[in-house]
Amino acid sequence: MFEIRVGNDGEIIPSGRFDASQSERVAKFLEEVTESRVLDLRELDYISSAGLGILVHVQQRLRKSGEALRIVNANPQVRDIFRFSGLDQLFEIE
Amino acid sequence: MERTLPRTIEALEDLFDLVRQFFVQEGIDPSNKWIVELALEELFTNTVKHNPRGGGDILVRLNRKDDRLILDLSDFDSEFFDVTKAKLPDIQAPLEERQPGGLGLYLVKQLVDDLKYEYQGRTSKITVIMSLE
Numbered sequence: 001m002f003e004i005r006v007g008n009d010g011e012i013i014p015s016g017r018f019d020a021s022q023s024e025r026v027a028k029f030l031e032e033v034t035e036s037r038v039l040d041l042r043e044l045d046y047i048s049s050a051g052l053g054i055l056v057h058v059q060q061r062l063r064k065s066g067e068a069l070r071i072v073n074a075n076p077q078v079r080d081i082f083r084f085s086g087l088d089q090l091f092e093i094e
Numbered sequence: 095m096e097r098t099l100p101r102t103i104e105a106l107e108d109l110f111d112l113v114r115q116f117f118v119q120e121g122i123d124p125s126n127k128w129i130v131e132l133a134l135e136e137l138f139t140n141t142v143k144h145n146p147r148g149g150g151d152i153l154v155r156l157n158r159k160d161d162r163l164i165l166d167l168s169d170f171d172s173e174f175f176d177v178t179k180a181k182l183p184d185i186q187a188p189l190e191e192r193q194p195g196g197l198g199l200y201l202v203k204q205l206v207d208d209l210k211y212e213y214q215g216r217t218s219k220i221t222v223i224m225s226l227e
Contacts (some may be wrong), residue, residue: 017110019106019110019135020103020106020135020139021103021104021106021107046128046131046132048132048135048136048139048198048201049136049197049198049200049201050139050198052197053194053195053197056189056192056194057194059189060189060190060192063189063190077128081132081201084201084204084205085185085197085200085201086185086186086187089186090189090192
């Protein structure tokens, strides 16, 4: 089960399991993001390389205009995945 | 425990269900279940992407031997593609130089103890070994 929504303060909140079968849907959702946003991962249980690839692509696009995604509240597993893949160097993570 | 899965990304739900059942049956602490799920997802999706026109389903097997898990995927109609020798991404590269592809296999290699590839008679078999400790 996976959902993605915008919170009350404009933060993006994916929840559940972000596996490769959700890639197209998430990529389409994030196409609308054109300025800096918080990506709140408090409800994200799982992410694989398909999801990481989409986040990198969005970050590349945003950085070209001086904007960025900032990640907050990732659980330890998700943090590990970001670290193992070197994405902790590409995103500000709190 | 084993299951044959159709050659489509939508089969991931069944793959994760297989992992859940296996952990329950074997009474394995679920704290490391995400590593098994991630390894199998990456290898399964890699197989689907690299061989979309292959014939038939993909066989996934999960076994426990003492304190080790042995996972394997068999694709019975495939070209040779040795996942253990695939080009891996530079994870130190700056954002603008990051390219899509390869990250899944990189993560698998980071997370498991051993990754093997065998090819015989158009069958590709990928085996993952990981410690439960």
